[in-house]
Amino acid sequence: MTDAFDALRIPDAPASPDLEFASGLRARIEGALLAPREVPMSVTEATTTDVAAPSQPPSRPPTQHTITPYLAAADARAAVDFYVDAFGAVQRGEPIEMPDGRIGHVEIELGDSVLMLADEYPELDLLAPVTRGGPSQSLRLEVADPDAVVQRAVAAGGVLERPVADSPHGRGGVVRDPSGHRWMVSREAPSAAAPRPGDVVYTSLWTDDVERAERFYGAVLGWVTARGYGSQERQVTNAGTRLGLSGGHARPTAMLCYAVPDVDAAVAVVRAAGGTAGDPTDEPHGRVADCVDDMGVPFALWTGASAPASAPEARPAIAHLVVRTPDARRARAFYGTVLGWGFAPARVPDGWNVRAAGRDPWPRTSIWGGHSEDAAVVPAFTVADLAAAVHTVREAGGTSTEPERRRFGTVAECRDDQGGRFQLVER
Numbered sequence: 001m002t003d004a005f006d007a008l009r010i011p012d013a014p015a016s017p018d019l020e021f022a023s024g025l026r027a028r029i030e031g032a033l034l035a036p037r038e039v040p041m042s043v044t045e046a047t048t049t050d051v052a053a054p055s056q057p058p059s060r061p062p063t064q065h066t067i068t069p070y071l072a073a074a075d076a077r078a079a080v081d082f083y084v085d086a087f088g089a090v091q092r093g094e095p096i097e098m099p100d101g102r103i104g105h106v107e108i109e110l111g112d113s114v115l116m117l118a119d120e121y122p123e124l125d126l127l128a129p130v131t132r133g134g135p136s137q138s139l140r141l142e143v144a145d146p147d148a149v150v151q152r153a154v155a156a157g158g159v160l161e162r163p164v165a166d167s168p169h170g171r172g173g174v175v176r177d178p179s180g181h182r183w184m185v186s187r188e189a190p191s192a193a194a195p196r197p198g199d200v201v202y203t204s205l206w207t208d209d210v211e212r213a214e215r216f217y218g219a220v221l222g223w224v225t226a227r228g229y230g231s232q233e234r235q236v237t238n239a240g241t242r243l244g245l246s247g248g249h250a251r252p253t254a255m256l257c258y259a260v261p262d263v264d265a266a267v268a269v270v271r272a273a274g275g276t277a278g279d280p281t282d283e284p285h286g287r288v289a290d291c292v293d294d295m296g297v298p299f300a301l302w303t304g305a306s307a308p309a310s311a312p313e314a315r316p317a318i319a320h321l322v323v324r325t326p327d328a329r330r331a332r333a334f335y336g337t338v339l340g341w342g343f344a345p346a347r348v349p350d351g352w353n354v355r356a357a358g359r360d361p362w363p364r365t366s367i368w369g370g371h372s373e374d375a376a377v378v379p380a381f382t383v384a385d386l387a388a389a390v391h392t393v394r395e396a397g398g399t400s401t402e403p404e405r406r407r408f409g410t411v412a413e414c415r416d417d418q419g420g421r422f423q424l425v426e427r
Contacts (some may be wrong), residue, residue: 076103086153129180144364198356210247252420253376328369384427
């Protein structure tokens with residue numbers, strides 16, 4: 001007699017999960033997991049940010065790399081302070097103090113790497129370069145803005161060995177820290193042919209009256225513009241960053257276009273993660289989709305063989321981008337799901353610096369929570385003379401705070417003559 005259960009049995013067969021369900025589930029899980037939590041000091045895990053606060057632990061400690069530098073410092077406590085001030089390092093846990101008062105071990109986080117330090121131990125022949133007579137190695141530090149980092153390092157007590165300059169491989173300079181270690185502070189030359197996922201390939205300043213915006217930013221930043229693809233679109237032709245103006249928008253913001261490997265697949269993830277997305281369209285520079293995140297901030301996704309053209313000989317116009325959002329945890333879950341971003345805590349409360357494909361994205365980007373009333377993307381523009389630029393902002397009908405010295409440069413908070421927020425930064 002045939003067993004009924006054998007007759008009804010269906011052979012096991014693998015099933016592909018529904019993409020929207022899987023992406024939505026991931027977004028919900030990340031939203032629950034991305035809350036800040038205490039991370040104990042470890043010799044096997046570390047993470048950091050370019051402008052992170054030592055008191056705030058990172059959200060996703062990565063696995064330590066195969067090779068970890070372990071430096072002898074003339075004064076380990078002072079060395080940690082220098083790396084925090086100059087390079088935006090994060091101290092990881094408390095130092096291990098030996099009975100004689102020397103530091104036996106302390107860790108800091110730089111980017112996606114960990115650096116270990118200890119005081120000098122002459123009895124073990126562990127000496128800092130200043131004691132031995134000079135460095136025997138160089139440490140390469142990849143950053144988004146080498147000019148600003150080298151300037152901070154010198155201001156914090158470092159010695160400039162080679163000024164920041166351009167080369168075929170990127171831009172960088174060399175500075176020695178107070179213990180004598182030699183740091184090559186560099187930014188790799190961007191590849192126009194292959195932007196990394198999560199990089200900003202285009203920034204459009206949304207405004208109401210595009211002609212007023214042309215006049216204002218032409219006066220303040222010296223922008224030269226040309227007609228774009230529509231009557232309300234303008235392209236900035238003399239900026240080292242791919243940049244434009246777009247009129248007809250009641251809500252001013254900077255609309256960012258991010259590189260993704262596959263726009264069509266990313267659109268499905270945006271919708272599953274709680275955002276909205278239009279159907280992708282083919283444009284002259286690639287395939288593009290207009291989107292809005294799950295808290296109302298607009299953005300776009302792009303896939304193409306090469307990025308839109310920029311002015312390679314001009315100095316990059318955008319120093320930093322800040323995504324102001326009501327809820328930083330939700331934003332981290334959303335963009336972590338859609339763009340694969342990682343995050344590390346910044347110096348402001350509920351602020352997070354973005355890591356894209358293991359590096360700072362270009363331009364450098366942060367998320368800042370707690371902005372329910374003015375959720376928007378705020379760009380920071382580099383100027384050579386901040387006092388003169390602030391005067392011009394006011395003369396052109398905008399508003400500006402007085403310049404304020406911060407760790408990464410002198411800054412003024414501004415609004416254009418239509419209410420659009422931006423910063424001016426003098427390096």
